Structures are given as structure tokens and as C-alpha cells.
Amino acid sequence: MKKSSVLLLAVTLLAIWGQTSCASRQSVGLKAADPEDVGLTWQECAISQGRDWNQAEACFSYPMSSCWIQAEACFGHPMPVRNESEKANFGSYLGDMESLQLTIGQDIYRVSLTAKLFMKAKYTLYKNGHAIRSLYGEFGAHSPNISLQNIGGKAAWEFSDGKIATIIYDGLDVRQVYGLDRAYGPYGLAGKLIFIGERNGKYFVVYDGWKVGPDFDKIAIAYCCDVALCSIHYGQGKYLFWGFRNGQWHAVEIALRGE
Numbered sequence: 001m002k003k004s005s006v007l008l009l010a011v012t013l014l015a016i017w018g019q020t021s022c023a024s025r026q027s028v029g030l031k032a033a034d035p036e037d038v039g040l041t042w043q044e045c046a047i048s049q050g051r052d053w054n055q056a057e058a059c060f061s062y063p064m065s066s067c068w069i070q071a072e073a074c075f076g077h078p079m080p081v082r083n084e085s086e087k088a089n090f091g092s093y094l095g096d097m098e099s100l101q102l103t104i105g106q107d108i109y110r111v112s113l114t115a116k117l118f119m120k121a122k123y124t125l126y127k128n129g130h131a132i133r134s135l136y137g138e139f140g141a142h143s144p145n146i147s148l149q150n151i152g153g154k155a156a157w158e159f160s161d162g163k164i165a166t167i168i169y170d171g172l173d174v175r176q177v178y179g180l181d182r183a184y185g186p187y188g189l190a191g192k193l194i195f196i197g198e199r200n201g202k203y204f205v206v207y208d209g210w211k212v213g214p215d216f217d218k219i220a221i222a223y224c225c226d227v228a229l230c231s232i233h234y235g236q237g238k239y240l241f242w243g244f245r246n247g248q249w250h251a252v253e254i255a256l257r258g259e
Contacts, residue, residue, distance in 0.1 A: 045074035091148030
């Protein structure tokens with residue numbers, strides 16, 4: 001019995017180490033491109049408040065009037081939200097409120113909590129009942145099972161527990177594909193995946209396999225509570241976030257060129 005427990009612990013630790021370290025071992029890198037070269041527009045506005053993270057939290061906290069008034073004045077519209085057709089691209093929670101399910105064509109995708117091992121919980125992505133990827137995370141202020149989306153006819157699963165953060169897209173972990181430490185906020189622009197990547201303490205935008213725009217020292221990312229209002233927002237063909245660069249916070253909006 002004791003040997004079995006030791007073996008289970010070893011297997012669990014190896015699985016967790018593998019998912020957090022394989023990004024650095026299987027990196028293929030990212031090529032850089034200007035936003036306009038990949039069909040995007042990039043607007044950014046310096047925000048007069050929030051010049052460090054503590055000030056930013058105060059600035060971004062509900063109702064965020066000062067920060068959003070500045071951003072809306074710059075971009076000329078309210079915060080982007082998903083329209084009805086975009087909402088249909090998101091998986092829905094099943095009865096246990098922990099599993100997500102999404103139908104793409106004839107295929108049914110589901111993410112479920114499949115095991116609890118010590119301080120970690122195992123989540124598994126299934127396609128038509130067949131397991132295609134598992135991740136381990138901690139359940140803290142929110143479930144690490146963030147979202148399941150249809151992006152360009154492929155399933156995109158976002159998983160984040162505050163330590164591990166990634167996106168499984170078309171069955172592949174984007175950390176491994178692009179040599180990232182973490183990945184956040186998947187969305188589809190023209191059916192192509194856009195998200196925030198993190199590597200070596202820097203944050204940047206990845207679109208359709210290209211690294212676009214400048215690096216940031218920090219991008220505000222949250223999934224819970226009032227501060228989540230300052231996190232990544234997207235909808236109606238727009239992708240918006242708050243980024244800190246060269247001692248200054250910026251509101252950034254990305255959209256398709258010509259729209």
C-alpha cells in the first residue's frame with residue numbers, strides 16, 4: 001500500500017512537471033509582424049492614472065469610471081461585449097457547473113473534472129468521448145476551467161489557475177507550439193486565434209501564429225472579482241486589454257483592418 005502511494009505521487013509530480021516545462025523543451029518560436037501586415041489595426045491610449053500596479057488596481061476597481069472614460073473617449077465606443085452569434089461559439093456549463101460542453105459541426109467537445117490528486121485537480125478535454133488532453137490545476141478563487149470556444153472551426157480551451165495558464169487549440173498546447181511560459185484570453189478574429197502570450201517576464205499579443213505589436217512589462221489579467229473588469233475584453237471583432245510599458249499604463253484595442 002505504501003509503495004502504491006509513493007508510485008502515485010511520483011506519477012502525479014511527473015505529469016505536473018511535464019505540463020509546465022515542456023513549453024521550454026519543445027519551442028518552435030514566434031515570428032514578429034507589424035499589426036497591419038497581418039490585417040489588424042492597433043490603437044492605444046496612455047491612461048493618466050495607474051502608473052504602477054497598486055495605483056492601477058485602485059483605478060480599475062469598480063466602477064472604473066476614470067480609466068474607462070479615458071479609453072472610451074480614445075476609441076470612440078463603449079467596452080466591447082460579445083454579440084449573440086459570438087455567444088453561440090462558447091461552450092455551456094453542464095449540470096455539475098464544472099464541466100463545459102461545445103458542439104462544432106458533428107463533433108462534441110467536453111471538459112470535465114476527472115480526478116483530484118493531492119492539492120491538484122485533473123481536468124480532461126474530450127472529443128466525441130475520447131480524451132485528447134489533460135491538465136492539472138488548483139481550484140482557488142475561481143475554477144481553472146475558464147472557457148471552451150469555437151475559433152475557426154477548432155476547439156480552444158482556456159485553462160488558468162494563477163500558476164499554470166494556457167490554451168489548448170485544436171488539441172495542441174500553445175505553450176509548446178510557440179515556446180511560451182503562459183497564455184491567456186483566446187478570441188477569434190476572422191476565424192483566427194488571438195491571445196496574450198507570456199515569456200521570460202514579458203507579455204505580448206499573438207495572432208494567427210505571429211507575434212504582433214510591442215512587448216509589455218505587465219498586462220492586467222484577472223478572472224474574479226472587481227479587478228476582473230480591467231482584464232482582457234473582447235467582442236464584435238475587437239480585442240482590448242490594459243498593458244504596462246515604459247512606466248505607463250495603456251489601453252490597447254486590436255481589430256480587423258477595414259472594420
